[in-house]
Amino acid sequence: DTEVTQTPKHLVMGMTNKKSLKCEQHMGHRAMYWYKQKAKKPPELMFVYSYEKLSINESVPSRFSPECPNSSLLNLHLHALQPEDSALYLCASSQASSGYNEQFFGPGTRLTVL
């Protein structure tokens, strides 16, 4: 299985809502990533988990809260978002070995904040 899955595909939320994005991979990868992508721009790294521990936080606002319950799952909890947070949120995974940098992406969650 070489697939990264993400749910939901689309999400519309108000600024006072709490929601969660979910990501799952079964490739045995021990590094997982959250990216934010605006239209026609490259992905921007938000968080990296390595062996289920948060290893990189790219100064992301606290209204985004990541969680890695186990080696296959990655969540992104959303609370009190702003309209400018509307974007495509991408999950990716890779082997944890330092020499292997191939990141495999899921299809993304299209988030709209009203």
Add this chain to the structure above:
Amino acid sequence: GQQLNQSPQSMFIQEGEDVSMNCTSSSIFNTWLWYKQEPGEGPVLLIALYKAGELTSNGRLTAQFGITRKDSFLNISASIPSDVGIYFCAGRSPAGNNRKLIWGLGTSLAVNP
């Protein structure tokens, strides 16, 4: 943050034509990755390069890791309509965190049938 210089920014070609795009960096890289992204989807990895001078093919796609380690190119031969999308290069600097990729701004490809 650091970005790669990717060119051209966009291309509009006729079906059957060959396509070439490239990425350059001001510093050396030890990994080059090429992704394709279609509207509403995540980036799909096309080719990964790990050695200077390496030339790798994937069907009609060919990519090379420049010998100076500061550039890479991607060629698409005999383009077809389903080649439409945005192509991103991404690389890893040996001086940086090995989990962080540095991205080009993308080449948007349109193919006229």
